[in-house]
Amino acid sequence: MSSMKDVNPRVLGIRDPVSLQSLAARITEQIAQGEQKPFQRVIDVSCGDPHRAGMPPLSFARQVLAVCLYPELLKESSFPVDVRQRAEKLLGACNGGSVGSYSASSCGIPQIQKSVAEFITRRDGGVASDPEDIIFSSGSQKTLKLVLHLLSSGQGPTQTGLLTPLPCPHTLPMLLDEVGVKLVPYQLLEERGWAIDLEELHRALKAARRHCEPRAIYISNPGNPTGHVQDLKTIEEVIRFAASERLVLLVEEVYQDSVFGQDKKFLSYKKVLFEMGASFSESVEMVSFHSISAGTMGECGLRGGYMEVINMDLLVKNFLTSMQGPSSPPVLPQLALEIMVNPPSPGDASYEVFTQEILQKVETLAQNAQRACEFLNAVPGMSCQPAMGGVFLYPRLHLPAEIIQEAQRSGLRADVLYCKKLLEEEGVCLGPGSENGHDDENYHIRLCISAPTAVLEDVLKRLRSFHLWIQDRHH
């Protein structure tokens, strides 16, 4: 295999990543070497990575994990007593009392599956969740890949298609390339805060059936990157649609604890499904995804997530659980998951600090969302829908014709060129909307607003300055 012709065509088909982040890293390195730039440091808010932007981790989580890693600390009195108790309990769930052992089963540590199931049951007002339906992995994308692998089949007109929101999470298109599933976009309605439109779902499905076999529909709620939080009516419509068209529902709900819009509440698809009565709740196949990377935990680098499989055939479930065999999920993130679903309770030593930290994060997020939205809407050539949840804003850009032409000449998409220039001129790294599926002239950028307010302020000012300059230069 010493040439391209021997490489698996499926791998060849994976689109090139945009690599703005590596450019950002290179520029940071150059600054460290003493090179002069028009800015002091690079701020990268292109991905949902709050720690990178400077948001602090949750103390309780980090303390418990540290003790689990180094159990000598169980004797350390400077750690609050509930930290030590929780660590002891979690270590008891690990084989050999060590986070260095493989998980007891390939789906994960049984006691933690149970904790997660209990959390889901509580969250959904009593709708029962079975620990056996919980499968852990090193990140929600990984678990998603497992399911997509199952769905993947056929070629050309028989290839499996996935109805995918436009815009979608920026990591999804490459994943679909890798597993050989066709991305079938359904447009979200920008004017309505990126809401789902049932007619558009029907249109997309009908069009898709002409050239592939759509088998599943992907939902992101709260939306990544849109920040839209779906209401009950929407969720019910989508479920009915999926049921009648025999589509598997893949519901990514990783930002469920980051909802801040006024009067907005997170509703889980599972809860709504079960409230729709037995004809739906006993037949619609659904997989829900959650992760520690998102929300208030923001522990992207730890790599932990889970999926809950609902109404899944036993054979399929067995296959999913055994597919993990070759790569059992890491232990420490499962412990972090356990902390996420079982935070300190009132009365616990760490409760006050913990609650404070969470409150602060959510408040910061809400304030940032509002501030950034107002700010950007006031910039000529930009418009932004308000975000109700999640960690991104996804403003629309008007780009001058010259930029578009320059982009064509250099073989880049215009929004990628825009982001590249922004990075080089102002040291701000944002994500181009083409990664989220917007590959026409409908230019957007995404920025992560889960950052310290001062950092975000800096980003906004630099962005505005750049955008005005770009428009000015070409007039």
Added chain:
Amino acid sequence: MSVLQEISSDVRNMKQMENFVLFRRTNEIKEELRRGVRKSYREVIDVSWGDPHRAGVKPLSFVRQVLAACLYSELMDGDKLMVDVKQRAQRLLGTCAGGSVGSYCATAGIPQTLQSVSQYIMRRDGGVPCHPENIYISPGSQWALTNILKVLVNSEASPRTGVLIPVPCHSTTIISLTTLGAVAVPYYLREERGWALEMEELQRALDSAKGVCNPVALYMINPGNPAGYVQSRKSIQEVIRFAAEKKLFLLADEVFQDCVYGKESEFVSYKRALAEIGAPLSDSVELASFHTASKGLMGECGLRTGYVELVNLDPAVMKHINNLFSTNSCPILGQIALDVMVNPPQPGDPSYPLYLKETQHIRASLAQNVRRVEEVINSFPDFSCQPLEGGAFAFPRLFLPPKAIERAKEAGLQPDTFYCLRLLEEAGVLFSPGTEYGQKEGTYHIRFCIMTPSDTMEEILRRLSAFHEQFMKEFS
């Protein structure tokens, strides 16, 4: 009928892994013990995995202290931790975005960690150059292996892609191959010669693939798993020449390179051997070498971190490999452990005395275990163990009496699974059956992890001996 079941041929073709039987029964027995059911043992000793911590080996203090400090930096206040722990943690945190182990990192891994790993490889291989751009850190070596296989294997191709694999071979690789739609082409290691690899056998295996599949790669495990051999330099070079001649991509699974204890044995990496052969082979044979933090003295399986080094790959192909690896991010904590693994405390460092003590203890226990296992197993006429030279397992052969084989068949089980099940029931010891790994038709083996505290191994051998005598008597 389920949408997913309808369309996925993988689901339709999946066969129940024998392992499930043992696994399920283990859980049931643990539950029974918890409820106070009386058995001749108080706890189940599970040595079916390559998981030293599960078996009771303690983690190395230095690595855990560094990890804890990276997770919760307040730990570095005061004197709780030694100076070199703090320095290491601070340096490593400095390499993480936002100074937090909670951030994403670059596709191939944290650049400084990649540097450390490449320097380690150079030292290990006596100076053979190693470039960080050829290294990808991954959540576990199997994950990296699966990705490389993904590049090599075209599941839609006709004829199908073939990969030569040893018999016996550890089960996770077999599963990966099957999932990718590749054909496993077995080459049998010669048990009676200490599981030696014979070139005629490799040729035979390759010939057997004619008309069945298109073999593109040759997968080697050194040191072995489950069999405990360590390949000689000469053997490795023979394999390399074979691969060069037959245009096969070499996949060298070297995760047990730090576990070599045979008196005459020395670990030589495929990369080093390749370099020593010299041009033109050293510039053309394509090689992927795999290593991990899960094995060796650290045994940090739960952290899920490994890496692959790619040698002599076409730059255009490397670009696509990069795309493939970028679809998943690598755990930061594991990379920190990896950094410690390739850069352990040195003489003169404050943590060195404890580090030395702990690693020496693990090595001594391992050496003791090896001696005792060979002694005890070989003392039985119907049980034999090839000399253990490296790796973390023993893979002795069972000479089962016909009655036992009959009984197994009646129960719908493979004979070695049957033995393991009875061993579990009656002695509370969990091994895994040779069936999982492949073995010559009509032969039976069992595998168990030998990286355990010495007294645990004594207990295992005691229970095993008592059970074995009983079992053989019952079916004589």
